[in-house]
Amino acid sequence: MLLYSVGVATRRDYDDIPGTYVFDGVHSRKGYQLNKMCMSLNSEDGRAEFSADEAAYCDRFGLSAEQKAAVLAREWLEMLRLGGNIYYTFKIAIVDGLSMQAVGGAMSGMSEDEFRQMMIDGGRAPEGSLTHG
Amino acid sequence: MAEIVGGIGTSHVPSIGAAIDGGKTDEPYWQPLFAGYGAAREWLAETKPDVAIIAFNDHASAFFLDLVPTFAIGTAEVFPPADEGFGPRPVPPVHGHPDLAWHLVESLVADEFDITIAQEMPVDHGLTVPLSIMCDQPEEWPMKVIPLAVNVIQYPQPTGRRCYRLGQAIRDAVDTFPGDERVVIFGTGGMSHQLQGERAGLINSEFDRAFIEELEHDPEALTELKRATYMREAGSEGVELIMWLIMRGALDDEVDRVHWHYHVPASNTAAGLVVFENA
Numbered sequence: 001m002l003l004y005s006v007g008v009a010t011r012r013d014y015d016d017i018p019g020t021y022v023f024d025g026v027h028s029r030k031g032y033q034l035n036k037m038c039m040s041l042n043s044e045d046g047r048a049e050f051s052a053d054e055a056a057y058c059d060r061f062g063l064s065a066e067q068k069a070a071v072l073a074r075e076w077l078e079m080l081r082l083g084g085n086i087y088y089t090f091k092i093a094i095v096d097g098l099s100m101q102a103v104g105g106a107m108s109g110m111s112e113d114e115f116r117q118m119m120i121d122g123g124r125a126p127e128g129s130l131t132h133g
Numbered sequence: 134m135a136e137i138v139g140g141i142g143t144s145h146v147p148s149i150g151a152a153i154d155g156g157k158t159d160e161p162y163w164q165p166l167f168a169g170y171g172a173a174r175e176w177l178a179e180t181k182p183d184v185a186i187i188a189f190n191d192h193a194s195a196f197f198l199d200l201v202p203t204f205a206i207g208t209a210e211v212f213p214p215a216d217e218g219f220g221p222r223p224v225p226p227v228h229g230h231p232d233l234a235w236h237l238v239e240s241l242v243a244d245e246f247d248i249t250i251a252q253e254m255p256v257d258h259g260l261t262v263p264l265s266i267m268c269d270q271p272e273e274w275p276m277k278v279i280p281l282a283v284n285v286i287q288y289p290q291p292t293g294r295r296c297y298r299l300g301q302a303i304r305d306a307v308d309t310f311p312g313d314e315r316v317v318i319f320g321t322g323g324m325s326h327q328l329q330g331e332r333a334g335l336i337n338s339e340f341d342r343a344f345i346e347e348l349e350h351d352p353e354a355l356t357e358l359k360r361a362t363y364m365r366e367a368g369s370e371g372v373e374l375i376m377w378l379i380m381r382g383a384l385d386d387e388v389d390r391v392h393w394h395y396h397v398p399a400s401n402t403a404a405g406l407v408v409f410e411n412a
Contacts, residue, residue: 013361019331020369024288028198039197042216077330086329086370087192087286094218100148100401104333115334119398123336126325129366131339 018128019108021080031083034071037061038088047095076107135233135310137318138180139391140384141173142348142377142407143263145189145321147217148400150262153270154223166404169394170266173408176392177267177275180317184230184277186237186303187260187319188296188379190285192217194257201287202249204299206241207256207280208234215255224261224270230277233310237279240306246299256280263321266406276317285322285373293363293375294356300382307383320380322373324395325366326402335368336403341395344374345407349390352381370402380409387412 014022021027028035037058040046050057058068070078071092079089086103093103105115108124118124149166152158158167194215196202209229214221241248260280268275281303284290291299300318307316324344327335344367347355355378363372381388392408 013359014364017332017361017365017369019333020327020364021330022288022364022369023286028287032198035193035198039193041218042194044216044220047218080329085193085198085286090328091193091218100328104328104401107329107333108331118334119336119401122338122397123325123401123403124327124332124334126335126337126340126366126368127332129337129340130362131366 016128023085027083027085029083031085033062033064034067034079034082034084035088037063038084038091041091041095051095076103135307135312135314135316137304137307137383138182138315138410139317140380140388140409141263141267141317141319142380142405143266143319143321144323144399144402144404144406145259145262146399146402146404147258147262149404150222150258150265153265166396166399169396170406173392173394173406174267174269176408177317181315182276182317183314184233184279184316185319186279186281186316187263187321188281188283188376189259189263189319189321190373190376191282192257192259192286195251195254195282198287201284202282203284203291204246205249205251205282206234206238207251207254207282208238209252209254212254212256212278212280214261215257217257222258222261224265225273227256227260227264227274227278227280230279230314233312233314234279236310237303237306240309241299241302244302244305246302251280251282254280254282259321263319281379283376283379285375290360290372290375292360293358293378296375296378297352297356297382300379303379304383318380318383320377322376323367323371324374324403324405325368325371327368328370328401330369332368334401336397337366337368338397338403340366341403341405345393345405348377348381348407349388349409352378384409385411
C-alpha cells in the first residue's frame with residue numbers, strides 16, 4: 001500500500017498542469033503555519049498586530065524562515081511553493097490594499113493593468129489543457 | 134410536502150458583490166454583466182421560494198485547515214456575514230430554516246452521506262454574492278437559506294459524481310419534508326478561472342459553454358469528468374463547478390433552461406448564471 005507523506009513522490013493526474021499549485025496534502029502540511037497566520041487576518045485585531053510588526057507576527061505563528069522571508073517580501077509564488085493557499089495568502093494582499101488582479105499579475109510576470117487588460121480581452125488561453133496544448 | 138421549484142447555477146466572484154455594495158453596477162466595466170441578471174431576478178421574484186439551499190464553498194472564513202468538512206449543512210437560525218479580511222460585507226444576516234436543515238441532515242445521513250452539522254457558521258462571499266446576484270440589495274433576504282458548504286479548496290475535493298448523487302439525495306429529502314415549503318437550490322462558484330500560479334487569469338469559454346450544455350442535457354455524462362480535468366481545463370479554482378452538479382442532481386432528468394447569461398470577465402473569472410426549471 002502506498003502511503004502519502006511529504007517528500008514521497010506519488011504521481012498525480014494533476015502534476016503536469018503547468019503554472020498551477022494544487023493545494024493537496026503535501027502543500028497543506030507544509031503550509032499549515034503560514035496559512036494559520038493568514039487566517040488570523042480575518043480579525044481587525046490580527047490585521048493591526050500584523051501591520052505593527054510583521055516579522056514578530058510571523059514568528060508568533062511559527063513560520064519557517066523561508067515562509068517568513070516570502071511573506072515579508074510579498075513573494076506570492078514563493079508563498080504557494082511553501083504551502084500557502086491563495087485564499088489564505090490573499091488576506092495579506094488585502095492588508096496591503098492590493099486586488100486579486102495585482103496579485104495575479106505579480107504571479108505571472110505582468111503589471112496589474114496588463115493583467116486587467118488581458119482579462120478584458122478574454123483571459124489567458126488555457127495552456128496545458130487537452131484542447132489547447 | 135415541500136418541493137423543489139427550480140435550480141440556479143451562478144458564479145460567486147467577490148468583486149461582483151463589491152460592485153453591488155459600492156453602487157458600481159452601471160459602470161462600463163460592470164454593466165454588461167449586470168444587464169444579464171435582470172431576467173433571473175424577475176424569475177426569482179415571481180417564483181417566490183420560501184427557502185434556498187445554497188451549495189457554496191467557504192474560502193478560509195468559517196473553516197480553517199484544522200477541520201475540513203467535505204459537506205457541511207448549516208442548521209442555525211441565523212448566519213452572520215463573515216469578515217474575510219475587509220470587514221464583513223454590508224448585507225443582511227442570513228436567516229436559516231433549522232427544521233428543514235435538520236431534516237436534510239437526518240435524511241442524508243440515512244442515505245449514507247456523512248454530513249457535518251454546523252450550528253454556528255459565518256458565511257462568506259461564496260454564499261452572500263449569489264444572494265446579491267439574485268436579490269440585489271433588499272433590507273432582508275426574501276427567503277430562508279440553508280447553507281451547504283462543500284470543500285473545493287483542499288484536495289481531495291469530492292468527485293463530481295458524488296456531488297450529483299448528493300443533489301439527488303437532497304431532492305429525496307425535500308420531497309419527504311412535511312411542510313409546504315417551495316425550495317430553490319443553488320450551485321455556486323466557477324465558471325472557468327484560476328487565481329493562483331503562473332497560469333493565473335486562465336479562462337476557457339469553450340469548456341464553460343460545453344459544461345452548461347451537458348449540465349442541461351446529460352448531467353450523468355458530466356459526472357464522468359475528473360477533478361483533475363476541471364483543474365486542467367477550467368483552472369484550479371474552476372473545480373468549483375462540481376457544486377453546480379449538486380443543484381442539477383436535485384432537479385428532474387429533463388429540465389428547461391429558462392435563463393442563461395455568460396460574461397468574461399468579472400475580475401479574474403468567467404461569470405455564468407443559469408436558471409433551470411423541471412420540464
